[in-house]
Amino acid sequence: MVINFKCRECGRIFDCDVGTVTMPEDSHRPSFEKQIICPKCGQRSMDDVFLTELGQSQLTQATLCFEAEDIFDSEDDELSGFGFYEGECQGCDIFTRLNDLGLCEECAGKVDRDLIRQRDWGYSALAFGCPESKREELRNEIIARYGEKLELMAPKKDAQKRPKKKRKSKRKKSGRKR
Ligand SMILES: [Zn+2]
Numbered sequence: 001m002v003i004n005f006k007c008r009e010c011g012r013i014f015d016c017d018v019g020t021v022t023m024p025e026d027s028h029r030p031s032f033e034k035q036i037i038c039p040k041c042g043q044r045s046m047d048d049v050f051l052t053e054l055g056q057s058q059l060t061q062a063t064l065c066f067e068a069e070d071i072f073d074s075e076d077d078e079l080s081g082f083g084f085y086e087g088e089c090q091g092c093d094i095f096t097r098l099n100d101l102g103l104c105e106e107c108a109g110k111v112d113r114d115l116i117r118q119r120d121w122g123y124s125a126l127a128f129g130c131p132e133s134k135r136e137e138l139r140n141e142i143i144a145r146y147g148e149k150l151e152l153m154a155p156k157k158d159a160q161k162r163p164k165k166k167r168k169s170k171r172k173k174s175g176r177k178r
């Protein structure tokens, strides 16, 4: 069968016919009948390649009895830092791969934008490495694109502590006096 790989050495994505895929009983890795050959680097071992998303589904379909993700490092994990563990997202309760804060990718993005909206630069991944002079620019950009309202985080508590009811009644009284 043909499986889609990405070479760790040269970064090339290629299809490779690996022949029959079998699952040896004494191993947690599948074994391929033929070698993995990168068009540029030649023969590659399983440790020398990534399984692309396409390759993962190809391999899972072929074997069905094991999780392809357990065998190869997924390229996505390395790039985004996601996939530390699976669980329920703190933000939306979806069961998925989470980052180190227990958030899914989407909620992590929301939190990051919220941090920037609240000017919590130090905690934001987006603002990380952004020069101080550009921070407001970044914030304006995010507000222009996603709006000013916080998406996931609760507004800072001291803003909510105002005793709203008392204020209203005071206003009413003063209104009557006038
Ligand atoms: Zn290569």
Ligand SMILES: [Zn+2]
Pocket: 089, 090, 091, 092, 093, 094, 103, 104, 105, 106, 107, 108
């Ligand atoms: Zn989420």
